[in-house]
Amino acid sequence: MGNTSLNLALLIIFHFSMPTFSMKLTTILTDQSALLALKDHVIHDPENVLTTNWSASSPVCNWFGVSCGSKHRRVTALDLTGLGLVGTLPPHLGNLSFLSLLYVSNNCFYGGLPVQLSNLRRLKYLSFGNNSFSREIPLWLGSLTELRTLFLYQNNFKGVIPFSLGYLSKLEILSLYENQVSGSIPSSIFNISSLQKIDLSDNMLSGSIPSVPRALLSLELIDFSSNNLSGHIPKDMVDHLPNLKELSLSLNLLSGRIPASLFKCKELQLLSLVYNQMEGSLPIEIGNLSMLQYIYIGRNHFEGIIPPEIGNLKNLELLNLDLNNIAGSIPPQVFNISTLSVISLDTNRLSGHLPSNMGLFLPNLEELYLGANYFVGSIPMYISNASQLTLLDMSNNYFSGSIPDNLGNLRNLKLLTVENNILENFLFGSNPFISSELPRVVGNLSSSLEVFSAYSCNIRGSIPSEIGNLSHLINIELGGNQLIGQIPTTIRGLEELQSLSLVYNKLEGSIPSELCHLNKLAFLFLTNNELSEPIPACLGDLTSLRQLFLDSNMFSSSIPSTLTRLNYLLILYLSSNSLSGPLPVDIGKWKVLTSLDLSNNQFSGDIPTGVADLKDLTHFSLSNNRIIGSIPEYFDKLLSLEFLDLSRNNLSGEIPKSLKKLSYLKYFNVSFNRLEGEIPKGGSFGNYTIESFKGNEALCGATRLHLLSTTGREHLKFKNCALSILQVGLECSAELPNERLHMEEVVTKLKKIKVKLLRDMRRVR
Structure with missing residues (x-):
């Protein structure tokens, strides 16, 4: 309460003190001076826009990026988006007293925001996004009470989000993503009844998500993903958001269950909770969210079964439940949602048979991930009817029988992996009963295939030359088999190949x-x-x-x-x-x-x-x-x-x-x-x-x-020297006189022994 009072007091000071600087008589010349000051603060203008266009010799209202009002002929809008400008913002911009739009996004402005910008009381649209601004988000932004949009995304702002932003009663969009702001989310944000979108993702925010005290009928998007938020999703948060369309809370530290009140958000189209620590079962009420298009709730601790009511989501395009503890079989209703393009259920505890007609009603399915579960039975032959499939992962299960021949009809298939099953024919990865050769028909697989993986399948025989027909292959993995013969010369046809592994054959x-x-x-x-x-x-x-x-x-x-x-x-x-x-x-x-x-x-x-x-x-x-x-x-x-x-x-x-x-x-x-x-x-x-x-x-x-120590080495050198001298003595006492050394030879050998000993001793010491 104390901080709130302090913030309010400071805003009052701003409100009544800063206008005194702007109550001076201003004209278009004032605007011109402010813009020329901005030009002077730009140290790099790669397109030479300001250099060649902004000149005191031409009317300000004709300058690039400048718009003027028809009544007073004063600058009302400044849009310098995407010019690659490098520099800082001068305090003189605070003299553009008629300005309602200020866009300098997608440039390389740096430093802080000058406090004089708080004079711009007519400002409605403010965008500083995608620059290099730093320091703290200024408190005085809360005094710009006409603001509709505030874009501060993709900068280097630090510190906390000012509580004063909650005083922007007309704000519709608040975008602060990809900064370095920390602390908690101020509860005042949810006092703005006009708010439509709020994006605070990719920061370092912590603490719990604040409650929503009253209905926010306009709010459609909340993105708090990629922070360090913890605690539960507040029940009353979603209670008061009847028109919410997107809720993204992924990559945080949230725990607890999905609140049942979430399913009152009948307009919800996207729900993203991936990479949290949430638990419990999936409520059957999820089937009431008929507008849902994207469900991302993988990589949590959810358990229980997949509710059959998910089959009611006739607009669903993506279903991601991977890396949870979900058990039971997949409800056949899931495979009747014709709008689905991605199904990701891998790394759970799912079991049972797949429906025999799986694929008949999935004309838009592009990616299917069922790996690392406990499925049994055969791979349904109708899966080939999902003609748009590009990625099919059924690895690490207990599938048996044969791989359907008609998988070759999937002309868009780029990745097929069914490794670590108990399949009975040649194809793909660590299937212990596979022991046949790679057939020549391997060359008839989809020409779009990008990954061919058959590691440790006990495959025998040679690599068929027809493998060269798979012209879009990026990765071949045939290691850990019993392949013989030579590497086929047709491999030259694999012009897209980036990785080739034939190890342990x-x-x-x-x-x-x-x-x-x-x-x-x-x-x-x-x-x-x-x-x-x-x-x-x-x-x-x-x-x-x-x-x-x-x-x-x-x-x-x-x-x-x-x-x-x-x-x-x-x-x-x-x-x-x-x-x-x-x-x-x-x-x-x-x-x-x-x-x-x-x-x-x-x-x-x-x-x-x-x-x-x-x-x-x-x-x-x-x-x-x-x-x-x-x-x-x-x-x-x-x-x-x-x-x-x-x-x-x-x-x-x-x-x-x-x-x-x-x-x-x-x-x-x-x-x-x-x-x-x-x-x-x-x-x-x-x-x-x-x-x-x-x-x-x-x-x-x-x-x-x-x-050996140095002393021991000295002893060894002396020992070697003595042995050498003894050898000379033996040569001098040979039985036959003509085999004995002459005296000159004896002297020469003894000198060499002496020199070697002295040299070795110097090395040792």
Whole structure:
């Protein structure tokens, strides 16, 4: 009550003080000065509209975006929508005392709103939407009592919604969506009897939804979605909104049940409650909302059954109940609503058989989601009568029998997934009784098909060449089967293909050059097959590639230098092949690479300096190759590195102490090389175990790892020296004189032993 009184007092001050500044005699010259001030505050005018058109030498009423009244010839409207202007609003705009419309939406104005705008007492239409205004929504907006529309959407306003907005008794539309306002929704908003639409979505509002104390006969739209509102939907809120058409409260923290009074809103066309924590069953009264077109109540905790009364909603176009705990069977009445275009019931506890005539009365159905439920029986054959279907998901159920052949009649079908059922013929995904081959008729499926998924179906045989007929395919998933033979050359016909996965099969032969013509291919997964021969150089032409997995095959020869053309490559796995030769010298061209696995091959030579340019690299494995040389100092530039495995190579020299800079390095392995010197201390090296360093006889330090200390190394050097001297002695005492060393040879060998000992001792210390 105290805040309300304070707000009212401040408004009274505004009301009686601000007019004193505008009671001066004003003329069209006053308006001209105000607009020229606005022009001066614009720092960028990409269309040169104000620059070329707004001039003191021409009448103000002829300026672009300016309208004047016929009686007083004063500026009554200023509309600068969508000109891309950058700048701030000057206080001089408060002198446009006859202004009733101010539109500056869809520009790049920034800063706050000048308080002088409170002088514009004739203002009816105000739009500051889609700019970069910031600071708090000013309290004085509540003094513009003639306002009909207030658009502040898509800005950076912060703070709370002023209670004073409730004093705008003639306001019809209030739009504040996509800002950063917080706090609670002021209850005063629902005192505005003229209000038609209120949109406060995509903010940071919290608290409960305020009650509606009296009937608001004009209110048609409420959108409070994407906030942090909590509590129940107030019963009296919907009690007093008989003409409400859209209610969107999705993406909040609301709980409780749907109030029964909601079903008094006979004009309701859209109900959106998705992503909340609501519970209870769906009231049968929902069937009374005969105007409903869109029901979004998925991703809550609703339970019970789908009321058959939903079949009364003859205008329903979308039914979304997914990710709830709804049980029972689907009422057959649902499939008689001919206006439906989307049915989404996946991830519930629905069970039973689908009606045999499902599809006969759904001429407009485009998307049907029934996945992750407990349906049994066969897939109805009449589903093919829903000729507009583009997406059909019946996965993760207990469907049995065959997939209807006439699904091939669905010429608009883009996605069909029935994986994880107990179906008995070839098609689509993790059906344990499927063990046949892909038939050639697969090429007769809808040419609109975009996703072909048959992962882990125990499919045998080869990939039919007819698959190349599916010219609109975007994604092929045939991994985890028992496919044999070669990748068909007809794959060249899949010009829209973006992802190809054939992992964990028994494919053989080479990668066909025809695959290199798939210019949109971004993901190529061929892991764990029996593919052989050199990696084709033409793969370097697939410049859209983001991920390339060729690991666990039998590829030979070297990495084609052309692969470094793949400038957008993020992941490259070539491990467990028979690749050899040096690493590409221009490896640094893979500048966005995050993961590189070349382990278990026969690569040789040094680690190329270009690795230093792989600044985004997080995973790098070269283990089990024939790499020589030292660990490069420049590895310390790979600051994102989390995994580095250089084990089982022929690396020599010391471990660079600069690697301590790699603060994200969780896994480090240099075991079984020829490294020497002291293991670095500090940084991540305090976390590694002996497994990271074993098999390097000349490494020392890190007593916690039980490697040799410096003293122990000195002892080892002396021992090796003594053994060398003993060897000379044995050669001097050979039985036959002609086999004994000459004195000059003895001196030479002893000098070499001395030099080596002194050099080794310096290294140890």
